Structures are given as C-alpha cells and as structure tokens.
Amino acid sequence: MAFFRAGMLGFGGGPAVIPIMQRDVVERYGWMTDDDYGDTIALANTMPGPIATKLAGYIGYRVAGLRGCLIALAASVIPTVILMILLLGILQNYKDVPWVANMSNAVVPVVAVMLGVLTWNFIQQSEKALGWSRAILLIVISILLLEVFGLHPAFLIAALILLVLVPFIKRTVSRT
Template sequence: MKAPSKAPLGTLFWAFTRIGLLGFGGGPSMIPLVREEVVKRHAWLSDEEFADILAIGNTLPGPIATKMPGYIGYRVAGTLGCIVAVGAVIIPMIVAMIALLTVFSRYRDVAWIRGMGQAVVPVVMVMMGQLAWDFLDKSQLVLGWLVSLAMAAAAGVLIYLLGVHPGLVIGGILAAALLRPMPRKAGAS
C-alpha cells in the first residue's frame, strides 16, 4: 500500500464542502460523493482503502456523514485536516437545513414542494445501487463471484429475513477477516 498524498487544507475544505452541499438525503447518500472526491478526483485513497474506511465507519456508532470525513481528513492532512473536513461537511448541511426547513414550513402545502421531497428517494437509491455494484465488482476480484454473491446473499438473509442488525453482520465479517489465517507466500519457510 502506497502512502497517501498529503492534501492541502484548502483543497480538502472545498472537496468536503461540495459533498456537504450536494449530499442531500443524509450520510448514506454522501458515500458515493465522498468516494468520487477522495478516490477518483483527488486520488488521496485507493478504492480498497476507501472500502476499508467505509466498513470500519459503518461498524462504529454515530453518523457516517461525519465519521468518514473526519477519518479521511486526519489520514490525508493530520488533526487539522480532520477538523477542516468535518467542518466543511457539517456547515453547509446546517445552513441548508435551516434554509430548507424555513421554506418547507412556510410552503409545505404546495404540491411541488411535497414532490421535491419525494423525488430525492429514487435518486439516492440509484446512487447507493451504483456504489453497491462497484463494491461487489471489486470484491469479486479478490474473492471471486461465487463467494461474493454467497456473502451478499447470506448478509441479506441475516438482515432482512432474520432481523439481525447490519452492524452485527458487518462486525462478524470484519472479525472473520481479522481471524482468518494469512496465506503463506511462495518460497517462505
């Protein structure tokens, strides 16, 4: 794993401000935006590092919308980077929430205002579907299609049919990965 590039604080601030401004729908809808900024646009992290951060962030308590920027900011620019990234994400959300709730409370009975709120749901679903497909595609490279699909199916059964909390499923997968014996390298004694 190569060392991540050191991010300038100004660039970090604007990257996470864009995420804060465009991440309507809460933390889960922001995940594809975070990936776009930190993996694709700025190359601060690889896809594998991003997937690891997402997995760990989902197992910890609290909102993913602040955990991921905090960790990524710290990782690429230290303690000040953590503060800048979290601030850049939450300040636009706070301002937008105050403004939109003011407008919504005043015009809540107008049909197009109600429609706007309902229109966000399919957009977030498509974004999350794309992110899930990208992670499934990447996991098949490491585990193969059969194991990847079996794990996805098992997780679906545990979560949706048996009612197991997603955090427990993710924690179990992380524990299994950590406890798995490391494969020996060829030529090692």
C-alpha cells in the same frame, strides 16, 4: 472542497453523501483507493454517529493529520447545518405547494440510484477480491441474515471482520 461539496450536495443524509465523497476522495483527488474507501465505510458503519462526519474526519486525518480532520469536519458539517436550517424552514412554509411536495418525493429515487451505483461498485470490488462465487455467497448470506432474520448490521460486520482477522492472526502467530 471535497467535504464542502458533499455537505452542500448531500441532500438525503449519509446515503447520499457516500457516493459524492467517493467520487472526490477516490477519483478526483486520489486520496484513497476504492478498496480503502470501502474499508473505511465498513469501519465507519460499526461506530455510532452520522456516517458523513465519520468519513470526513477519518479521511481528513489520513490526508493531513489533525488539521485535516478539523478542516474536513468543518467543511462537511457547517454547510449542512446552514442549509438544513434554511431549506427546512422554506420547505415547512411551502410543504403544501404541489411542486415542493413533488420535489421532496423526487429525492428518494435519486438517493436510491446513488446507493445502487455504490452497491454495484462494492460488488465489483468483492468479485475482484473474492471471485464471483464467494462474493455472491457472502451477499446472499448477508441479505438473509439482515432482512430475513433481522440481524443488526453491526453484528454482521463484526463477524465478517473476525472471519478475516482470525486466519490472519493464526498465520502471524504460527510464524513466530
């Protein structure tokens, strides 16, 4: 039901699905912690393809193996495909009607608020893990690299993963 609900209510694509899935996966069903979910999103963003299917597939696999993966993928993709075909056909036919155009325009701020809430949750998790000064420093550096210097997000994510893994590997090697 978690992935079916995300597929049905995730109008706006991946950014709209992420907070819907988080609420179900973390809060409603307790399949993951906030930290696990954040890590899953970070890893999913490094891979090609739609974020919603990557999240559904991985979380389904983690909860119930291959069967869970297949059910989660079907539950998130099939409703989306059906709704997309139906709604886009309707919207296309009535796109010039003012209330339809206004409805389409109203989705943008809703998705922005959902992303803002998700971002705030990640900032709070970062503060808990790193402290405010390190979290804010990483956020500012990330914004500069992405927005000012135009660095692709995959490179930033890879660099941050390496930043975490290198000290871990050094500690592991030095113990042996």
